[in-house]
Amino acid sequence: MIQGKKIGFQEAKSLLLGMVLCFISTMPLKADRIQYKEQYFRLYHLHYIQYPDDTMENLYWLEKTLQADFANPLYAVALIEDEVQWEKYRYLFMMHVNLKIIEQYLFLGNKWNKRHAYFYNAPWKAQNLESLETAETCFKTALFYWQDAMAWADKAQERRFRFINLEQVQYWQDEAQRIERKTLDYETIIRRELTLLQKVREQFQSMEPAQ
Numbered sequence: 475m476i477q478g479k480k481i482g483f484q485e486a487k488s489l490l491l492g493m494v495l496c497f498i499s500t501m502p503l504k505a506d507r508i509q510y511k512e513q514y515f516r517l518y519h520l521h522y523i524q525y526p527d528d529t530m531e532n533l534y535w536l537e538k539t540l541q542a543d544f545a546n547p548l549y550a551v552a553l554i555e556d557e558v559q560w561e562k563y564r565y566l567f568m569m570h571v572n573l574k575i576i577e578q579y580l581f582l583g584n585k586w587n588k589r590h591a592y593f594y595n596a597p598w599k600a601q602n603l604e605s606l607e608t609a610e611t612c613f614k615t616a617l618f619y620w621q622d623a624m625a626w627a628d629k630a631q632e633r634r635f636r637f638i639n640l641e642q643v644q645y646w647q648d649e650a651q652r653i654e655r656k657t658l659d660y661e662t663i664i665r666r667e668l669t670l671l672q673k674v675r676e677q678f679q680s681m682e683p684a685q
Contacts, residue, residue, distance in 0.1 A: 510545035569626035583612030591677035
């Protein structure tokens with residue numbers, strides 16, 4: 475399994491993890507018999523209106539998905555008929571979960587992001603700077619998971635898997651191809667957001683204290 479650089483990234487994620495853990499402590503967990511990736515992943519869902527608590531819940535289930543073991547191939551999301559299909563399926567699954575985590579951190583970051591520093595926001599300069607810091611942490615965390623998503627996509631796109639089609643997860647295979655062709659590139663999107671965020675931060679920092 476790809477381990478990435480999660481240990482070295484803990485400090486940058488500490489704020490968000492604290493928020494997620496705080497949410498989890500108040501969450502009525504009903505997953506006593508849930509133990510496999512596929513089971514946890516089914517608990518992830520999108521909301522019509524994505525409130526921060528909804529995003530926190532999704533992040534919890536997605537993180538549990540990453541940590542859990544795969545179920546027996548009989549209970550996979552796709553039809554698995556041999557070991558090579560099983561291997562490709564696992565790579566695609568991990569890639570897809572990382573992509574979903576990225577989406578959730580981007581949702582969360584946009585809740586705190588400020589795209590403009592209006593002069594009349596000066597009395598709340600400190601609060602706005604704090605909000606931007608939280609948004610920046612969300613975006614940087616998403617960027618971290620993008621590295622993992624690309625690594626899993628690269629493994630799923632190995633030559634020996636080229637003619638193996640898992641129809642039930644065709645969308646996942648399309649995602650891997652888009653990553654390979656760079657038509658799906660979260661790094662470009664995230665770095666653009668971080669650049670804009672820094673400009674807005676500098677505008678707030680340059681504001682005179684409220685009289």
